[in-house]
Amino acid sequence: AQKITQTQPGMFVQEKEAVTLDCTYDTSDPSYGLFWYKQPSSGEMIFLIYQGSYDQQNATEGRYSLNFQKARKSANLVISASQLGDSAMYFCAMREGRGNQFYFGTGTSLTVIP
């Protein structure tokens, strides 16, 4: 089974609107970390936000928030007030407590429309 699943290959959002990028994960390890990265067309991977499996509250970082639903094993990224510069690929990733490898999803291409 896939460790990380991103079911939206591409998404469009109007500038200044909010958008949710979906991510589900699969693990039997009670300790894990969930991460979101942004990859613009230039290629660099930019760390956006982190959520730990034991965190009680959803993580927030500026315009980014993580909608963590543990029972559903989902960790959706919410971008508020979208900007043109948000157009990029977005990857969800997981690290399990018992290992040091990162598992990446297939990514979602976000396009912000003026």
Place this chain on the structure above:
Amino acid sequence: GAVVSQHPSWVICKSGTSVKIECRSLDFQATTMFWYRQFPKQSLMLMATSNEGSKATYEQGVEKDKFLINHASLTLSTLTVTSAHPEDSSFYICSASQQGKWIYQPQHFGDGTRLSIL
């Protein structure tokens, strides 16, 4: 903090050439670094895990003799693509994590290297 530098950014060379890519953690020590390969519009594919002072751990299907990894210090790992051929053309990107509780540490990535073999 947590900056990873990767060089070169672009490489264009002839078939049969060996190419070395460097990955440095500038402001932290990294006992483990990771090397990924990424094809256009696809996700990152882990090639190998580079461990300081020991042999790298390669993922299934990755040729050890083709992709030589050396992790000589706590701040430097190198990937050498030996006798490169056009099918080795790709985007290669490295990452490292700060020491500490693994699950809380994000991987910090270099800016990647675009390798084109003619």
